Amino acid sequence: MTVLDLLDAPERLEPPAPVLELRGAARQFPGDPPVHALHPADLAVASGEYLSVVGPSGSGKSTLLNLLGLLDKPTEGEYLLDGIPTAGAGERDRAALRAGHIGFVFQAFHLMPHRTVLENVLLATLYSGVPRSERRDRALAALDRVGLSHRVDFLPTVLSGGERQRAAVARAVVAQPRVLLADEPTGNLDSESSASVLDLFDELHAGGLTLLVITHDDEVSARAQRRVRIADGYLREIP
Amino acid sequence: MTGVVGAIVEAWGELRIHKLRVLLALIGVACAVTAITGVTALVSMLNQSFKEQTERQSGRVVTLNVNAWSMGENATPPTGWDAEFERVLERYDITYASRNEWTQAMIRYPDGTRTTQVQAVDADLGTINRIVPEQGRWFTDADEEAMAPTLVVNEAFLEAQGLSDLSSHPTVQLGDRAPVRAAVVGVLRDEWADAEPVAYVLYDQFHRWIGPDGSGMQSGGSGPAVQGPMSAQVPSMYLWVPTELSTDLGDQIKRDMQAVAPGWQVDVQDNNYNTGGLDRATKWVGIGVGAFALLLGGLGLVNIALVTVRYRIREIGIRRSFGATSGRVFFGVMLESVVATVVAGLVGVVLAVAIIKNIPVERVFGGGIQDMPPFPVSAALVGMAAAVCVGALAGLIPAIVAVRVKVIDAIRY
Numbered sequence: 103m104t105v106l107d108l109l110d111a112p113e114r115l116e117p118p119a120p121v122l123e124l125r126g127a128a129r130q131f132p133g134d135p136p137v138h139a140l141h142p143a144d145l146a147v148a149s150g151e152y153l154s155v156v157g158p159s160g161s162g163k164s165t166l167l168n169l170l171g172l173l174d175k176p177t178e179g180e181y182l183l184d185g186i187p188t189a190g191a192g193e194r195d196r197a198a199l200r201a202g203h204i205g206f207v208f209q210a211f212h213l214m215p216h217r218t219v220l221e222n223v224l225l226a227t228l229y230s231g232v233p234r235s236e237r238r239d240r241a242l243a244a245l246d247r248v249g250l251s252h253r254v255d256f257l258p259t260v261l262s263g264g265e266r267q268r269a270a271v272a273r274a275v276v277a278q279p280r281v282l283l284a285d286e287p288t289g290n291l292d293s294e295s296s297a298s299v300l301d302l303f304d305e306l307h308a309g310g311l312t313l314l315v316i317t318h319d320d321e322v323s324a325r326a327q328r329r330v331r332i333a334d335g336y337l338r339e340i341p
Numbered sequence: 342m343t344g345v346v347g348a349i350v351e352a353w354g355e356l357r358i359h360k361l362r363v364l365l366a367l368i369g370v371a372c373a374v375t376a377i378t379g380v381t382a383l384v385s386m387l388n389q390s391f392k393e394q395t396e397r398q399s400g401r402v403v404t405l406n407v408n409a410w411s412m413g414e415n416a417t418p419p420t421g422w423d424a425e426f427e428r429v430l431e432r433y434d435i436t437y438a439s440r441n442e443w444t445q446a447m448i449r450y451p452d453g454t455r456t457t458q459v460q461a462v463d464a465d466l467g468t469i470n471r472i473v474p475e476q477g478r479w480f481t482d483a484d485e486e487a488m489a490p491t492l493v494v495n496e497a498f499l500e501a502q503g504l505s506d507l508s509s510h511p512t513v514q515l516g517d518r519a520p521v522r523a524a525v526v527g528v529l530r531d532e533w534a535d536a537e538p539v540a541y542v543l544y545d546q547f548h549r550w551i552g553p554d555g556s557g558m559q560s561g562g563s564g565p566a567v568q569g570p571m572s573a574q575v576p577s578m579y580l581w582v583p584t585e586l587s588t589d590l591g592d593q594i595k596r597d598m599q600a601v602a603p604g605w606q607v608d609v610q611d612n613n614y615n616t617g618g619l620d621r622a623t624k625w626v627g628i629g630v631g632a633f634a635l636l637l638g639g640l641g642l643v644n645i646a647l648v649t650v651r652y653r654i655r656e657i658g659i660r661r662s663f664g665a666t667s668g669r670v671f672f673g674v675m676l677e678s679v680v681a682t683v684v685a686g687l688v689g690v691v692l693a694v695a696i697i698k699n700i701p702v703e704r705v706f707g708g709g710i711q712d713m714p715p716f717p718v719s720a721a722l723v724g725m726a727a728a729v730c731v732g733a734l735a736g737l738i739p740a741i742v743a744v745r746v747k748v749i750d751a752i753r754y
Contacts (some may be wrong), residue, residue: 173748194666201664212659214753229664
């Protein structure tokens, strides 16, 4: 064995860092008594995984999503995004991590009603460091990917629910995030639109994107390759 | 730098979408900037108008008026006065100067010959006193070399000649013993109603036809006088000099002229009266009105911006979730306000320019302005700066509200 072999060896052997990793992360809200929205939890989501978090209303799903989406901080433990510790990160660093690593899909779509579909998608490129010259092309490509090339200049208000959610997915993936966080993505959709959005998630997953879907719907949850249940702030894997 | 450009582009995009609210909010700001800029421009025009009216009476600032009075009853007019006048102009490098001699001459009218008041001057008086004839022209240097005298008369003179305009290129007979024909080249407005006929003639020409001693005013040519000589006099002198040198030059010229006029008292006066008070007062009134309007416009802007920010809380939450920092959100909301007020400021300045350029100067100021003051760029800049400041201040409160938006709450439903 040579020195070069030794130098090369650890890189090959080191497993890639999980995209999302909770290490004993908990979230407690002050009160009398304090509310334990999330009890200390460990969770690791590897690159390319499709994970669903399922749980009833009030189980702590939103708290978990806020922590994973860097919209909130754990009161104890650590959260690593792409191997980067975030518990002590400042607001600016967290915003930068959100911009570069996370794409959000919301239940209520949250598209800006006065902006065209294309402008809505372009929004996510503003903060993620996508060069100005590439933004439009990337946005058009993302819309093409979700099958909305024919709706580019439409306002979201004239789109169907399924189309709005697909536009929201295009916005979430346009900056090529490391993970897509979807909060009840089919909550406002009929069954047909839900199916088309879930098909889209399957396609994105097949393309190598890491997905984490939070839902109360077992059917939606069943589409993921790995499932986690949350109840009363406790997280547990579903075999 | 790219971030700043991006933020401005973003702010502009946001304004484009909320056209109506922006329009409503900005009318006040645009009006205020129009007021500040327009009033400043109007004040400078008003000031110029006053200045020109004053200068038509007493000459440009500073005009030295050199007069001489005889100290004794039989003092003879100084012979070197005109020559010293020329030397003074050369010595002190004075560009515009005129002698001014009030005298009389016999002039023929359709109803007979009668004595008429004549003012013998140099062509430069036209520049010094901003003389703009109603018809025809003022004297030029070429008139001094002309073979016949030329006259500029007032309207009363022209009327007494039975004429209404100069289209017939009228000439009048000057003098009675050896008369000459003088061409009337210009007509001045009467200084008051029922004014007596007055004719202006070039000083050198007048003396060429009357004689250097000034005693043959009525004769014309070199014939003997009909009446006895008037009391001895020398022409007064108008000298347009730089303001900062006027006092020193006044003293020196007084000494120089006194030296050639023994037995005469030479006196020099200037017209440098400090008339800045009105200018300053009107300017401050203008700025005060503008500032008040700007304050009202700014308050309207704050109000609408606050309402809009509350309406846009979800959008702000979405932006934050996609990586917008609180600084960027703050800057963005504030910049929207600033970009909007800059646009309003520009509209205000354009409006002010349009108003100023189309103002009926004759009607508003009671006479034309010869040297129209340039559009006050400084006032436009002050107006723009004030608009930007109001925009920044009006954007501050909504920007703080925007930063305090809780992302989790904003995107919950």
